[in-house]
Amino acid sequence: MVAQAAVTDWPTYHHDNFRSGLDPSAPVFTGPLVTRWTSAPVGNTIYAEPLQVGNLLIVADLSDTVTAFNAGTGGIIWQRTVGTPVSPSNPPFPCGNINPIGILSTPVVDPLAGIVYAVAMEEPANYYLVGLDLQTGLPRFPQVAIAPPGFDPHIQQQRSALTLANNRVYAAFGGFAGDCGPYHGWIVGTPAGGSGVQVAFRDDDQTRGDTAAGFWATAGASVDASGNLYYTSGNGFSGTFDNGNTIFKLSPTLTLLDWWAPSEWTYMNATDADLGSVGPAIVGATNNLIFQSGKSGWGYLVGTTLSPGGVHFGSELFSGKVCNAATDATTANDQVFGGVAYQDPYIYVPCPEGIKALKLAAGPSFSVAWSSPTFSAGPPIVAGGVVWAMDTSNGSLFGLNALTGVQRFQAANLGPMTHFTTPTAGQGRIYVPVGDQVMAFGQPRADRTTSLPAKVSTSRSGAPPPVPQTAPGGRPSLR
Numbered sequence: 001m002v003a004q005a006a007v008t009d010w011p012t013y014h015h016d017n018f019r020s021g022l023d024p025s026a027p028v029f030t031g032p033l034v035t036r037w038t039s040a041p042v043g044n045t046i047y048a049e050p051l052q053v054g055n056l057l058i059v060a061d062l063s064d065t066v067t068a069f070n071a072g073t074g075g076i077i078w079q080r081t082v083g084t085p086v087s088p089s090n091p092p093f094p095c096g097n098i099n100p101i102g103i104l105s106t107p108v109v110d111p112l113a114g115i116v117y118a119v120a121m122e123e124p125a126n127y128y129l130v131g132l133d134l135q136t137g138l139p140r141f142p143q144v145a146i147a148p149p150g151f152d153p154h155i156q157q158q159r160s161a162l163t164l165a166n167n168r169v170y171a172a173f174g175g176f177a178g179d180c181g182p183y184h185g186w187i188v189g190t191p192a193g194g195s196g197v198q199v200a201f202r203d204d205d206q207t208r209g210d211t212a213a214g215f216w217a218t219a220g221a222s223v224d225a226s227g228n229l230y231y232t233s234g235n236g237f238s239g240t241f242d243n244g245n246t247i248f249k250l251s252p253t254l255t256l257l258d259w260w261a262p263s264e265w266t267y268m269n270a271t272d273a274d275l276g277s278v279g280p281a282i283v284g285a286t287n288n289l290i291f292q293s294g295k296s297g298w299g300y301l302v303g304t305t306l307s308p309g310g311v312h313f314g315s316e317l318f319s320g321k322v323c324n325a326a327t328d329a330t331t332a333n334d335q336v337f338g339g340v341a342y343q344d345p346y347i348y349v350p351c352p353e354g355i356k357a358l359k360l361a362a363g364p365s366f367s368v369a370w371s372s373p374t375f376s377a378g379p380p381i382v383a384g385g386v387v388w389a390m391d392t393s394n395g396s397l398f399g400l401n402a403l404t405g406v407q408r409f410q411a412a413n414l415g416p417m418t419h420f421t422t423p424t425a426g427q428g429r430i431y432v433p434v435g436d437q438v439m440a441f442g443q444p445r446a447d448r449t450t451s452l453p454a455k456v457s458t459s460r461s462g463a464p465p466p467v468p469q470t471a472p473g474g475r476p477s478l479r
Contacts, residue, residue: 005053005109005111005112006054006111007024007025008025008426008427009052009053009054009109009111009426010023010051010053010424010425010426011051011052011053011108011110011111011164012051012108012161012162012163012164013049013106013108013218013219013339013422014049014219014339014379014381014422015381017164017165017221017222017223018223018281018282018283018287018342019219019220019222019279019281019282019339019340020281020341020342020343020382021339021341021342021348021379021380021381021422022342022343022381022382022383022476023382023383023384023425023426024476026383026384026425026428027384027443028384028385029383029384029385029386029399029408029409029443030443031408031409031443032443032444033399033409033411033441033442033443034443035411035439035440035441036074036429036440036441037073037074037439037440038074038437038438038439038440039059039074039076039437039438039439040074040076040437041435041436041437042059042061042063042065042067042436042437043061043062043063043064043065043067043081043102044061044062044063044065044085044100044102044436045061045062045418045435045436046060046061046062046418046433046436046437046438047061047098047104047105047159047418047420047433048060048104048105048106048107048161049106049161049218049422049423049424049433050424050431050433050438051106051107051108051109051116051424052071052424052425052426052427052431053109053111053134054071055070055071055072055427056068056069056070056071056077056134056135057069057070057071057426057431057438057440058107058109058116058134059433059438060103060106060107060118061102061103061436062085062098062100062101062102062103062104063081063085063100063102064081064082064083064084064085064102064103064120064121064122065079065080065102066079066080066082066107066116066118066130066132066137067079068116068134068137069438071427071429071431071440072427074438074440078136078137079137080132080137080138082118082120082122082132082139082143083102083120083122083128083130083143084122084123085101085102085120085121085122085123086100086101086102086121086122086123086124086125087099087100087101088101093125093154093155093176094154094155094176094178094181095176095177095178095179095180095181096157096176096178096180097176097177097178098157098176098177101121102120102121102122103118103119104121104158104159105118105119105158105161105162105171105218105220106162106218106220107119107162108162108164108169109164110164110192111134113193114133114134114135115131115132115133115134115140115193116131116132116133116134116137117129117130117131117162117164118130118132118162119146119158119162119171120143121153121158125153125154126145126146126153127145127146127147127156127158128143128144128146129143129144129146129169129171129190130143131193131194140193140194141193141194141195142194143194144190144194144198146158146171146188146198148186148188148198148200148202150184150202151173151186152181152183154181155175155176155180155181155183156173156174156175156183156184156186157173157175157176157214157216158171158172158173159174159216159218160172160174160215160216160218160219160220160221160231161218161219161220161279162220163220163223163229164192165227165229166189166227166252167191167192168189168190168191168192168199168252169189169190169191169192170187170189170190170220170221170229170254171187171188171189171190172185172186172187172216172220172221172231173185173186173187173188173214173215174214174215174234174276175212175214175216179212179272182211183211183212183214184202184210184212184213184214185202185204185212185213185214185231185233185234185243186200186201186202186203186214187200187215187221187231187250187254188200189253189254199254200254201248201250201254201255201256203215203233203243203246204242204243210238210242211236211237212236212237212242212244213233213234213236213242213243213244213245213246214233214276215231215233215276216234216274216277217232217276217277217278217279217337217338218279218337218338218339218420218422219278219279219280219281219338219339219340219379220279221279222279222280222281222282222290224287224304227251227252228249228250228251228252228257228304229251229252229254230247230248230249230250230280230282230290230304231247231248231250232245232246232248232275232276232278232279233245233246233248233275233276234274234277235268235269235271235272235273235274235275235276237269238269239266239269239270241261241265244265244268244269244275245261245262245268245273245274245275245276245294246259246260246265246275247261247275247280247290247292247302247306249304249306258305258306258307259306259307259312260302260306260307260312260313260315260316261275261312261313261314262275262300262313262314262316263313264296265313268295268296272295273294273295273296274294274295275292275295277294277335277336277337277338278292278293278294278337278338278339278340279338279339280292281340281342282304283342283344283347283360284344284360284364285344285345288303288304289301289303289304289317289360290302290303290304290306291340291347293322293336293340294335294336295334295335297323297324297334297335297336297351298320298321298322299319299320299321299347299349300316300318300319301316301317301318301319301364301365301366302315302316302317303317317363317364318363318364318365318366320365320367322334322336322349322351322356322358322368323336323349323351323352323356324351324353324371334351334352335352336349336350336351337350337378337379337419337420338378338379338420338422339422340379341381341382341387342382343382343476343477343478344360344476344477345359345360345361345478346358346359346360346369346402346478347360347366348380348382348387348389348402349380350377350378350379350380351377352376352377353371353375354371354372354373354374354375354377355371355377355380355398355400355405356368356371356372357369357370357371357402370404370405371405372387372398372400372405372407373398373407375389375393375394375396375398376392376394377389377390377391377392378390378391378392378417378419378421378422379420379422380422381422381423381424381425382402383430384425384428385401385402385403386399386400386401386402386408386409387399387400387401387405388400388423388425388430389422389423390417390421390422390423390432392417392419392420392421394412394413395412395413395414395415395416395417395434396411396412396413396414397409397410397411397423397430397432397441398410399430402478411432411439411441414432414434414439415434415437416434416435417433417434417435418433421433428442428443429441429442430442
């Protein structure tokens with residue numbers, strides 16, 4: 001299972017099922033930052049986060065192709081196309097902004113079983129769970145259709161990262177860009193290994209005919225120590241509560257255990273201000289809190305018991321302004337997308353104007369500890385005392401001192417990037433998907449002199465990267 005993966009691996013979105021985005025094994029990055037390798041093009045555009053297990057870097061793309069690169073050199077170890085991706089014009093899709101539709105979400109790797117799991121959309125417009133051998137790329141089991149009763153793949157998009165937990169692979173679905181058709185928030189759990197009974201959860205009130213409230217944040221679910229899953233839905237369309245803008249706590253079999261929604265859910269529904277534009281992250285020194293942001297630019301701390309005393313609406317433990325444009329009212333609009341990163345006691349949030357570092361305090365509460373230089377920040381990660389994030393507007397990689405926010409590194413003008421691009425850390429390198437290629441960055445090799453490429457700059461201003469300590473809950477800490 002992912003929870004038992006080697007600490008040096010990055011087998012799932014943002015490293016672990018807490019979605020911390022933290023590489024605890026990374027050496028301290030002292031600089032300079034150099035380009036270590038650039039891969040050959042893969043089949044099509046890469047939306048998924050690359051995954052690193054051992055010396056393999058696993059990359060999935062829109063052509064329904066999975067490629068395993070040598071993580072050290074960038075050479076291709078194996079490559080497999082699992083099906084024919086779908087053109088949204090044949091058969092006609094009512095809306096959307098991705099073409100073709102193949103593997104869009106981040107896969108997940110089971111290092112112990114040696115299986116790469118991915119969800120592919122294949123002609124004629126069906127979703128399938130595929131399992132490939134980690135070392136060879138050969139299929140480990142026949143593809144499994146994801147098609148619970150009432151599910152229409154023409155209006156359901158699988159963008160959220162896969163989650164491996166409880167001996168199941170969970171895939172979440174929302175709508176396509178444009179919010180067309182009567183889509184719903186779906187989660188489907190398929191037994192790992194491909195054999196057995198699927199379980200499913202649909203978040204709307206089917207007796208009323210509610211729609212929307214999809215699961216589309218790229219981070220996917222977070223999972224607590226008991227195997228319970230937390231998913232956050234996007235907006236609904238109703239003035240009556242319809243499970244939009246809600247954090248759900250689900251059992252391993254996808255039974256609803258609890259839920260929470262902000263008191264501003266009506267405003268969020270009316271203005272397309274999805275709470276679920278960001279995946280929930282488990283934070284706190286004892287892993288007892290959920291941090292949630294969204295399109296409002298505010299942040300919420302909710303206990304893993306989501307509704308204390310049975311109060312579901314507005315029962316968060318703390319909420320506060322995070323991003324610059326967010327007003328002092330929670331009906332602001334300063335959109336956060338994808339996922340956050342966490343290294344106790346700091347939560348790193350990708351705002352439209354850059355990264356915000358929130359410092360957790362007793363209560364619980366948080367306050368803004370620092371703000372980065374201005375750039376269009378994608379979901380960040382933390383490795384080697386540095387917060388790494390993409391400028392998705394200008395195709396650049398930024399490295400920020402994790403304690404101060406001072407810019408230490410920048411690799412500029414790398415190429416086109418997708419909306420929610422996030423890097424990966426492993427083996428002392430930072431891996432970045434750029435269009436249909438992957439670039440690896442790191443420090444110069446000790447056995448040779450490496451010149452600094454023109455497009456990579458290093459700033460030595462500010463304090464050196466902090467050295468992580470160990471928090472009471474077992475997580476690396478910057479306290």
